[in-house]
Amino acid sequence: MRSDNPVAIITGASRGLGLALTAGLAGAGWRLVVDARGAADLTAAIAELGAGDRVVAIPGDVTDAAHRRALIEAADRLGGPDLLVNNAGILGPSPLPSLADHPLDAFREVHEVNVVAPLALIQLALPALRSRDGAIVTVTSDAAVEAYPGWGGYASAKAAAEQVTSVLSVEEPTLRVWSVDPGDLRTRMHQEAFPGTDISDRPLPETVVPAFLKLLADAPPSGRFRLADLLTGASR
Template sequence: MPVAIITGASRGLGRALAHGLAGAGWRVVVDARNAAALTFSTPAITALAGDVTDPAHRVALVAAADRLGGADLLVNNAGILGPSPQPRLADYPLDALREVYEVNVFAPLALTQLALPGLRARKGAVVTVTSDAAIEGYAGWGGYGSAKAAAEQASRVLAEEEPALRVWWVDPGDLRTRMHQEAFPGEDISDRPEPETVVPAFRHLVQTRPPSGRIRLGDLLVTAP
């Protein structure tokens, strides 16, 4: 049974991916800061409450995967939007911006560094969840968007440095999640699809293992089983 680590899995996309991989025969190690929300009914999912910015917690995640045989897949999904409503760059509080970068850039890289020896041994894969805000200049998205752009560039370089691995930076599209609602406070986002709708495309990705690169899950939905 392959093993995956998925961060930020108490809700939204992370939770949907955890259930989706567990249902496909994976053993999954997940985390989130909210321990009360980090409950699962399947023994295939091991949950560790904690903050991915905490070095000791990152060590614990990799150790939990190692006890299951070692991670074949790391999904850097945990992230934060920043202030809501999102401020323009001219008014962006720098302390908040540092936190956005800490969670969305530094913590995923630090966890990837810890997981790399095992991933190399198993010719595994690293996924970093990204957004179209990383490649488009949307007004008000300067904090989150620039952090995701940095995460994408780190993934692009990692793919060159680790050719034996698969490294994907994955854009799931607009989904009906709490973070997306925070990005559009007071607006009706009921027209956005639920996170579960992209799970078949994600499973198709990890099963077919295309070359490293930027992946839009919407592009895979037409071919995913």
């Protein structure tokens, strides 16, 4: 990142990994534009961070074109985005259905939120990112590369998002374009994937923030990274 006061857009920032990354980047001096679908939850979460005017919160749905434009315009007012983190996503039906029984409307929605909307936001952000030698992060999952029963909807969307990211990395060689797998975390989405199961043994999202900050500091070539491996120098 070239700027002394870098700017990031983070989607899905009212809880979980998105909120943890917002807190980590704000603490590291970044200025942020963040969103989430729930206005009240987003406002409360950002207020609790105590980051002042370093974080601009814009409630809305990433599938809405006007909302995506509002995110870019807000980042432009701060000087333009150096980093776009496509973190917002949905799991789909819970309990997770087999592909034989997966409702097709829900399947389309999972792909719209996890693949189409992030690409649409990337397209809007690209001019500024190119001018600032910026970076794009697609938050992915091991489900994108492993076959787990019941995960067909979410997994196929994450696999598609990863391939979009990979192709983008060769089409935009001046940018850093990363797929980032945070691992299993103690989040609401992970709980929805395992209803009735105690997931308290999973690490909190805050635990992976140092590895994410290392990714930004080291700025390795485009590729796929597991946050658990970053501190040891591995990638996958």
